[in-house]
Amino acid sequence: MSFATSHPFLGATTPISLSNNTKSSFLASATSLTLPPKPTRTNTTHLRRRSSPPPSPRCSLAELAPATSSVYGALLLGGGLFAYARSGSKGSLVGGLSGAALMASAYYLMQNPETKVIGEALGFGSAFLFSSVFGIRLAATRKLIPAGPLLGLSVAALVVFTSAYMQDKI
Numbered sequence: 001m002s003f004a005t006s007h008p009f010l011g012a013t014t015p016i017s018l019s020n021n022t023k024s025s026f027l028a029s030a031t032s033l034t035l036p037p038k039p040t041r042t043n044t045t046h047l048r049r050r051s052s053p054p055p056s057p058r059c060s061l062a063e064l065a066p067a068t069s070s071v072y073g074a075l076l077l078g079g080g081l082f083a084y085a086r087s088g089s090k091g092s093l094v095g096g097l098s099g100a101a102l103m104a105s106a107y108y109l110m111q112n113p114e115t116k117v118i119g120e121a122l123g124f125g126s127a128f129l130f131s132s133v134f135g136i137r138l139a140a141t142r143k144l145i146p147a148g149p150l151l152g153l154s155v156a157a158l159v160v161f162t163s164a165y166m167q168d169k170i
Helices: 020-031 061-087 090-110 116-141 147-169
Strands: 002-006 013-017
Touching (some): 061 116, 090 116, 116 147
Antiparallel strands (some): 002 013
């Protein structure tokens, strides 16, 4: 049997011939290939390192107080800047800046164990103040936007700061 091959770059055709012995030895070697044996499963549980159980995904609301103060302050700042840019409301700008400053102070105070309770109390007082302001605004205007979501956010922050303060005091 003969085959013709061509070189990919030179384009020359070279005839190749295989004898019967070559074909049979090729087929014999191809069929005599053996695969390695499949690994067997053994009981290796005694070889595994025992580790401590994974940490519980639960955390108390008190542990969320610093993160709550930073996110709440950023949202107050962003809302005040947005309201000022959209409608020129200086009251919203002052409220957003003061809320961000109060929450930044609360966050800073919560980082030190000695002043953590003061930071939580400051966060609680600020959230209570903003909950009152947004509740009064919602009652006066009867418009759900923007006072409704801001009231909900303020009440949620108030719950977190109350929980943190109570857990530290008890």
